[in-house]
Amino acid sequence: MHTIATHTRNYINAEYGVMSWLLTRDHKRIALLYLGSVTTFFALGGLFAVAIRLELLTPAGDLVQSETYNKLFTMHGVIMVFFFLIPAIPAVLGNFLVPIMIGAKDLAFPKLNLLSWYIFMIGASFALWAVVNGGVDTGWTFYTPYSSVVSNTQVIAAAVGIFITGFSSILTGLNFIVTIHRMRAPGMTWFRMPLFIWSHYATSLIMVLGTPVIAITVLLVFAERALKLCIFDASCGGDPVLFQHLFWFYSHPAVYIMILPAMGVISELVAAGARKNVFGYSFVAFASLAIAVLGFLVWGHHMFVSSQSVYAGMIFSILSFLVAIPSAVKVFNWTATLYKGSVSWQTPMLYAYGFIGLFAIGGLTGLFLATLGLDVHVHDTYFIVAHFHYVMVGGTIMAYLGGLHYWWPKISGRLYPEGWAKFGALIVFVGFNLTFFPQFIVGYLGMPRRYHAYPEEFQVLNVMSSAGASILGVGYLIPFVYFIWSMRYGPKAGPNPWGAKGLEWTIDSPPITENFVDTPVVTEGAYAYTHERMDVV
Amino acid sequence: MSDHTIPTRIYYMVFGALIVLTAFTVWVAYLDLGFANTAVAMGIAVTKATLVVLYFMHVRYGSRLTWVVVASGFVWLGILFALGLSDYLSRGWLPQPGVPRI
Amino acid sequence: MFQNLPLFPAQASGFAGQVDALYFFLIAVSAFFSLLIALLIVVFAIRYRRRSPDEVGAGITGSLQLELLWTIVPLGITMVMFLWGAWVFFTLNRAPRAAMEIYVVGKQWMWKVQHPDGQREINELHVPVGRPVKLLMGTEDVIHSFFIPAFRTKFDVVPGKLTTLWFEATKPGRYHLFCAEYCGTKHSAMIGWVEVMEPAAFQAWLSGGAGEGSLASRGERLFQDLACHTCHMPDSQGRGPVLDGLFGKPVKLQDGRTVVADESYLRESIVNPQGKIVAGYQPLMPTFQGLISEEGVLQLIAYIKTLGPKAAPGPSANEPPPPAKQGTP
Amino acid sequence: MSDAQFVPSPATHAHHPAQAHHFDSLEQQQEASTLGMWVFLVNEIMFFGGLFMAYLVYRTWYPDAFAAGSSHLNIPLGATNTAVLIISSLTMALAVHAAQTSWRRGQIVFIILTIALGTTFLVIKAFEYADKFTHHLVPGPHFQWPDEKLRAPVEIFYSLYFALTGLHALHMVIGIGIMLWLLWMAWRGRFDAEYYSPVEVSGLYWHFVDIVWIFLFPLLYLIGAHVRHV
Numbered sequence A: 001m002h003t004i005a006t007h008t009r010n011y012i013n014a015e016y017g018v019m020s021w022l023l024t025r026d027h028k029r030i031a032l033l034y035l036g037s038v039t040t041f042f043a044l045g046g047l048f049a050v051a052i053r054l055e056l057l058t059p060a061g062d063l064v065q066s067e068t069y070n071k072l073f074t075m076h077g078v079i080m081v082f083f084f085l086i087p088a089i090p091a092v093l094g095n096f097l098v099p100i101m102i103g104a105k106d107l108a109f110p111k112l113n114l115l116s117w118y119i120f121m122i123g124a125s126f127a128l129w130a131v132v133n134g135g136v137d138t139g140w141t142f143y144t145p146y147s148s149v150v151s152n153t154q155v156i157a158a159a160v161g162i163f164i165t166g167f168s169s170i171l172t173g174l175n176f177i178v179t180i181h182r183m184r185a186p187g188m189t190w191f192r193m194p195l196f197i198w199s200h201y202a203t204s205l206i207m208v209l210g211t212p213v214i215a216i217t218v219l220l221v222f223a224e225r226a227l228k229l230c231i232f233d234a235s236c237g238g239d240p241v242l243f244q245h246l247f248w249f250y251s252h253p254a255v256y257i258m259i260l261p262a263m264g265v266i267s268e269l270v271a272a273g274a275r276k277n278v279f280g281y282s283f284v285a286f287a288s289l290a291i292a293v294l295g296f297l298v299w300g301h302h303m304f305v306s307s308q309s310v311y312a313g314m315i316f317s318i319l320s321f322l323v324a325i326p327s328a329v330k331v332f333n334w335t336a337t338l339y340k341g342s343v344s345w346q347t348p349m350l351y352a353y354g355f356i357g358l359f360a361i362g363g364l365t366g367l368f369l370a371t372l373g374l375d376v377h378v379h380d381t382y383f384i385v386a387h388f389h390y391v392m393v394g395g396t397i398m399a400y401l402g403g404l405h406y407w408w409p410k411i412s413g414r415l416y417p418e419g420w421a422k423f424g425a426l427i428v429f430v431g432f433n434l435t436f437f438p439q440f441i442v443g444y445l446g447m448p449r450r451y452h453a454y455p456e457e458f459q460v461l462n463v464m465s466s467a468g469a470s471i472l473g474v475g476y477l478i479p480f481v482y483f484i485w486s487m488r489y490g491p492k493a494g495p496n497p498w499g500a501k502g503l504e505w506t507i508d509s510p511p512i513t514e515n516f517v518d519t520p521v522v523t524e525g526a527y528a529y530t531h532e533r534m535d536v537v
Numbered sequence B: 001m002s003d004h005t006i007p008t009r010i011y012y013m014v015f016g017a018l019i020v021l022t023a024f025t026v027w028v029a030y031l032d033l034g035f036a037n038t039a040v041a042m043g044i045a046v047t048k049a050t051l052v053v054l055y056f057m058h059v060r061y062g063s064r065l066t067w068v069v070v071a072s073g074f075v076w077l078g079i080l081f082a083l084g085l086s087d088y089l090s091r092g093w094l095p096q097p098g099v100p101r102i
Numbered sequence C: 001m002f003q004n005l006p007l008f009p010a011q012a013s014g015f016a017g018q019v020d021a022l023y024f025f026l027i028a029v030s031a032f033f034s035l036l037i038a039l040l041i042v043v044f045a046i047r048y049r050r051r052s053p054d055e056v057g058a059g060i061t062g063s064l065q066l067e068l069l070w071t072i073v074p075l076g077i078t079m080v081m082f083l084w085g086a087w088v089f090f091t092l093n094r095a096p097r098a099a100m101e102i103y104v105v106g107k108q109w110m111w112k113v114q115h116p117d118g119q120r121e122i123n124e125l126h127v128p129v130g131r132p133v134k135l136l137m138g139t140e141d142v143i144h145s146f147f148i149p150a151f152r153t154k155f156d157v158v159p160g161k162l163t164t165l166w167f168e169a170t171k172p173g174r175y176h177l178f179c180a181e182y183c184g185t186k187h188s189a190m191i192g193w194v195e196v197m198e199p200a201a202f203q204a205w206l207s208g209g210a211g212e213g214s215l216a217s218r219g220e221r222l223f224q225d226l227a228c229h230t231c232h233m234p235d236s237q238g239r240g241p242v243l244d245g246l247f248g249k250p251v252k253l254q255d256g257r258t259v260v261a262d263e264s265y266l267r268e269s270i271v272n273p274q275g276k277i278v279a280g281y282q283p284l285m286p287t288f289q290g291l292i293s294e295e296g297v298l299q300l301i302a303y304i305k306t307l308g309p310k311a312a313p314g315p316s317a318n319e320p321p322p323p324a325k326q327g328t329p
Numbered sequence D: 001m002s003d004a005q006f007v008p009s010p011a012t013h014a015h016h017p018a019q020a021h022h023f024d025s026l027e028q029q030q031e032a033s034t035l036g037m038w039v040f041l042v043n044e045i046m047f048f049g050g051l052f053m054a055y056l057v058y059r060t061w062y063p064d065a066f067a068a069g070s071s072h073l074n075i076p077l078g079a080t081n082t083a084v085l086i087i088s089s090l091t092m093a094l095a096v097h098a099a100q101t102s103w104r105r106g107q108i109v110f111i112i113l114t115i116a117l118g119t120t121f122l123v124i125k126a127f128e129y130a131d132k133f134t135h136h137l138v139p140g141p142h143f144q145w146p147d148e149k150l151r152a153p154v155e156i157f158y159s160l161y162f163a164l165t166g167l168h169a170l171h172m173v174i175g176i177g178i179m180l181w182l183l184w185m186a187w188r189g190r191f192d193a194e195y196y197s198p199v200e201v202s203g204l205y206w207h208f209v210d211i212v213w214i215f216l217f218p219l220l221y222l223i224g225a226h227v228r229h230v
């Protein structure tokens, strides 16, 4: 890397003092602000999960009151979804990497980027206010009329929090879209972009097109509750099912906001881990767009037994199967990328393997739910809980951790301890499966979700799940500890510890404030590890 | 950026059309045309909106990307309406055994 | 503790087998693909593990044939899932004509059941084995969901609507009844039992205690109390249409549409008469929204269904049950 | 990129003072702002879209109640407001034109006119709202409707009326805020033919708010026009 000058100045030590962080416009510093915030929310959401699992150790509802239990899972869901998982990869890794990967000095609108973080924190404050002042008990889905006229908890504060946070997501998406369109370095054509960028582009489309609908929907719940308007309330002839339509119009695409960036991370990990072109690059790139677009057409699969029309159910079912196809394409392409690669067994790859396997199971069980006749039985049981934890925890969090490990040297300039990291990844994998696999079984047996007490015959499976959760908790604690440790004691990383391709590995670790000394000129595709060309067999 | 500076004459013409259309839509609303009332009102509103988008908002002279962005907004609105209505309009269609079909 | 570890729910309804067959098909597909992928990953990761620090992978970029293969094969498989699933779903959604009808109302946090002959129960549902049963369901407050795992079926009860659910129990026994849609504090206590009985035992149970008269007769009393009869008279003298023989018949509406007078229509006509105006009538009927309990609405419906010429499909509530018939058309 | 070359920044020409350092050129910066605003407006379409969906459903369910509810809205005032907004769109377009032609006086005059028209709109709207309050047409416990049978669905109509017009008015308020800032910048002579994207981009926003009203007016005010004489 002859072109790299060693700068002692980098984005971390460029300026000092709290204000230099709170007023920064550097996308990398903002990424770290988000990293701090979402980690805190993850810990909080995790604490609620621990409480849930403790309660479910015994069939009787003996640890907490049912009111409390209902608040626990609601706040667990709300915090994990809106304040952790949706921002996690885009706002942390995306913020850090999108400009660097396309050879830009920053996002198109740095001030807006900082504003997004403030909006996020303001929204989060409302949600936290709700948590501290008695909590919310509507479930993260806020179904009316329970949320709008019946519940007597802090629905208004939570709704306002989600409304505000939504704008942070919208502005992040907007910033990415404009950046990717307008800020690419010379030579960085669309089909030379890393797949991480493609998937963030697709994610941003969903953020911009979907998030406003959840914003207006929670605003209407707010209006119905606080201003006594009549929108969904059946007592003035309104339709509670309309709320569900509007809610899922966003919230189904939102699950792709959670998974698409994770898929982008996996594409990078697999390419660097196998030192190879991602197999079928353009298919993977277009699969991201296909998921983003088709993802808007399937929301009604959450409403098969909601009294939605049978025909609408059929339309949503068949479209749900269609949206599974691009995901399948991606899984197969990642697997094929390993073929004849130079495959690494370092921690980021372990997480990538974990992701592919667990996402496959999570996604395939999604097919169970898209199957009309089967969903009637498993809807609102623990089968659903297992499905979405497999995709969200087994999928997105695995990818997030894999990505954090992979880019940690770039972010912090230091290496994490590899041995501990492998051990942590193993614990996470084992703990995860022990927690959530039994839930498929107990779900098919018929245990409904959001149950504070349950019949005795479900106990054994629930105890397994709770045991798994404690292992999983330890598994998450391990990286948390050694990442912090490495910031001080980790060995210096150097610009490219993995021998990986990509503009981010051509610059210093940690990078300087405007990323590049001189604007790079790109002359080849994203994963050009070799210039030989070869066929599959 | 549209380096295009549109002559102000066009602005005034569009403005005139918008005012005329507004007057027309008010007038026609007082006639009882049955279902056509809504169709006409929406037709006029769409025309007016199109004029504003094309001329006041310069899309007529904009890049292809602008066209795509604008179009995507309306396509997604269409998705929301179409799939939403797929439920509302087909409720109760399912023939039940023993109940006469209509 | 460990002898108490069920892995599979009891099969106690006509379609439990159908749903389970679908389940096993999906498990087979999923197991195949998950194991295939896991196997390939392990094999590749070991076979092609990195042997020297600056080794790179082969220059393979992709293969159109493979892309087509793994697009089309999953597409085909999922279409099978779709068709099969939709077919089961239709069965689940179309109660046979001969189904015996039971009225269910959900409210925070209990299930109230009324049998046509007048028995009421709370958090219990007694049904005979081998006869299709159709539940006509409403709610007094929020959304709930009537869920019987052993029957593999559930359906939401939604404010402002009448929803239905049907099944045919195949095995006598006691099965869990759950509320599956989150409905507030005691959601997890809104549970009960479904008691499937031999027909004779069921008949005995039915004649056990009907106290207040049949459902329809209670509906009739309400019809008088709410002064419905002042407008709806048996002859066409009243201000409202004649209700005799209405159930199950097509009704012409003012706006030109024709709808069938099923239970949902009757419910809507009572609670929200402005929604659908019968052709040839003025929108005079006041709304009874909030004036009748959900149970009352169901009683009125039961009453209207028994009215007049026996043109209505399905046995009237008071007849003895006909022998079980194959329901699925 | 092993063989990516690094070239020194191409330009040595003087940067426009408004150009941010992370852009290569003022042109790139202006294109980015315009695209950004368009993307934002698409988001706005969906934001109002949720409400329009609710309107669509209930309008098909309760056509008569909607017509009846609508007939209590004041068509002359609504039409006037439509005209006011259209004029303000014209003045906004002319303000952009003035910026494109480096005509500072024109910018100031047209922005002031736009602000004045926007305010007029809000004042008229306030009178309409006040009228609804005195006639108990605001949804909630005090809502009254002479025809008891239609009360519930008419309440839905007025809920949508207030939600739609209220959000629209909120957008107007924000728009006026932006205009005041533009006025300040124009006053200081910040905009010229080379750099005018703040005016252009704010103009897009303003026109969008106008378009929303173009739909609200017939959907809310006019559907009852032909029945009110029956």
Ligand code: HEA
Residues within 6 Å of the ligand: A141, A255, A256, A258, A259, A301, A302, A320, A321, A323, A324, A325, A327, A328, A329, A331, A359, A360, A361, A362, A363, A364, A366, A367, A369, A370, A371, A375, A378, A379, A380, A384, A387, A388, A391, A392, A395, A396, C029, C033, C034, C037, C073, C074, C075, C077, C078
């Ligand atoms: C990251 C989040 C995420 C992701 C990616 C998905 C992905 C999918 N989900 Fe999931 N889902 C949720 C999060 C997610 N879901 C959540 C949170 C809920 C519950 C919400 C609530 O009620 O609280 C839910 C609920 C949910 C339901 C509603 C269930 C109910 O309430 O009754 C349905 C129904 O169709 C569904 C389907 C799917 C499908 C078809 C996919 C597909 O996209 C999956 C595609 C992936 C694959 C198919 C696997 C990879 C492919 C292969 C291994 C090759 C073989 C493939 C084939 C043979 C096709 N999901």
Ligand code: HEA
Residues within 6 Å of the ligand: A039, A040, A042, A043, A045, A046, A047, A049, A050, A052, A053, A073, A074, A076, A077, A078, A080, A081, A084, A085, A138, A139, A140, A141, A385, A389, A392, A393, A397, A435, A448, A449, A450, A451, A452, A465, A469, A472, A473, A474, A476, A477, A480
């Ligand atoms: C991103 C989303 C996400 C994540 C990560 C999780 C993580 C977990 N979830 Fe959650 N879950 C949801 C999203 C998520 N969940 C949603 C949306 C619902 C539905 C809510 C509803 O019904 O409304 C739900 C519901 C839900 C239920 C069902 C409740 C019910 O229906 O009654 C259960 C039950 O077991 C559960 C368990 C768990 C467990 C054990 C974890 C574990 O993975 C958690 C492991 C984490 C820890 C144990 C914390 C570790 C601690 C640290 C790392 C802290 C260290 C740091 C510091 C000290 C600063 N979740």
Ligand code: CUA
Residues within 6 Å of the ligand: C106, C108, C109, C143, C144, C145, C179, C180, C181, C182, C183, C184, C187, C188, C190
């Ligand atoms: Cu009733 Cu849950």
Ligand SMILES: [Cu+2]
Residues within 6 Å of the ligand: A251, A252, A255, A298, A299, A301, A302
């Ligand atoms: Cu979904």
